[in-house]
Amino acid sequence: MKYTKSIISGLIVIVIVVLIFLSGTTVASGNRGVLLQLGAVKPTILTEGFHFKFPFIQTVQQIEVRVQKEESTQSAASRDLxxxxxxxxxxxxVDPGAVNKLYQEIGLDYRSRIVEPAIAESLKAITAQYTAEELISKRPEVSAKVKDMLASKLTKYYMMLEDINIKEFAFSEEFNKAIESKQTAEQNALRAQRDLERIKIEAEQKIAQAGAEAEALRLKKQEVTADLIQLKQIEVQEKALEKWDGHLPSVTGGATPFIDVNGLKKE
Structure with missing residues (x-):
């Protein structure tokens, strides 16, 4: 009888320990706990840490509320097809205050059921509003519109959009060749325009230089007077006398010939 009581007491202790163990649950960091009672979602949301629950009646489903990353590649038609x-x-x-609603209405596969389709739909809708060239030249504007539309879609399903980054726009080979040809033509046109401007400037400089030279010549002509001409003639004669060796030429090119006086004396 004594041993029977001891066994019963031991079993009771074991059952109590097991119940205590099953009554506790821990929500990991970066998660929230959805409390389920006999399969039904309760309004209580469990935060990080240790919590008590009714064993065999209540269970806890953890959902991550940290920032998650989704990369997607989508093909769509632009406005110019x-x-x-x-x-x-x-x-x-995921909205930490609405994990119970997310689990109840969508479940744990919210990424494939909500996030991926929302990204694809937003990209296709915004891409169709722009031409292919505008998608490149107005990339920040396109990104902002995609972000607004995607944020609106995710908010309906208890999720929050943190950020979006358009990594790449890829086009067909034919379009890439057309863009390259257009850029080459634009560069050639710009080069030709610069050459034309350079030629125009050089021509204007030559005209200005010729005008300056003509003006200088006109001013010099205004400075030439009879006195100045006489003065120049005197200067020329003085320079000629400085170089004369004292012998007169026999004949000059003038109307009256010079006669060699020394020769006449010898005769």
């Missing part, structure tokens, strides 16, 4: 393949990275998180 060019095929555009867009690679995008999306950062989002």
């Amino acid at each position: 060019q095929t555009v393949t867009t690679k995008v990275a999306v950062n989002y998180s």
Whole structure:
């Protein structure tokens, strides 16, 4: 009888320990706990740490609320009917205060059921509003519109969009060649325009230089007077006398010939 009581007491202790063990649960860091009672979602949301629950009646489903990353590659048609393949990275998180509703209405596969389709739909809708060239030149604007539309879609399903980054726009080979040809033509046109401007400036400089030279010549002509001409003639004669060796030429090119006086004396 004594041993029977001891065994019963031991079993009771074991049962109590097991119940205590089953009554406790721990929610990991970066998660929230959805409390389920006999399969039904309760409004209580368990935060990080240790919590008590009714064993065999209540269970806890943990859902991550940290920022998650989703990368997607989607093909869509632009406004000018060019095929555009867009690679995008999306950062989002589950609303910590609505994990119970997310689990109840969507479940744990919210990424494939909500996030991926929302990204694809947003990219296709915004891409169709722009031409292929505008997608490149207005990339920040396109990214902002995709972000607004995607944020609106995720908010309906208890998720928050943190950020979006369009990594790449890829086009068909034919379109890439057309863009390259256009850029080459634009560069050639710009080069020709610069050459034309250079030639125009050089011509204007030559005209200005010729005008300056003509003006200088006109001023010099205004300075030439009869007195100045006489003075120049005197200067020339003085320089000639400085170089004269004292012998007169026999004949000059003038109307009256010079006669060699020394020769006449000898005769």
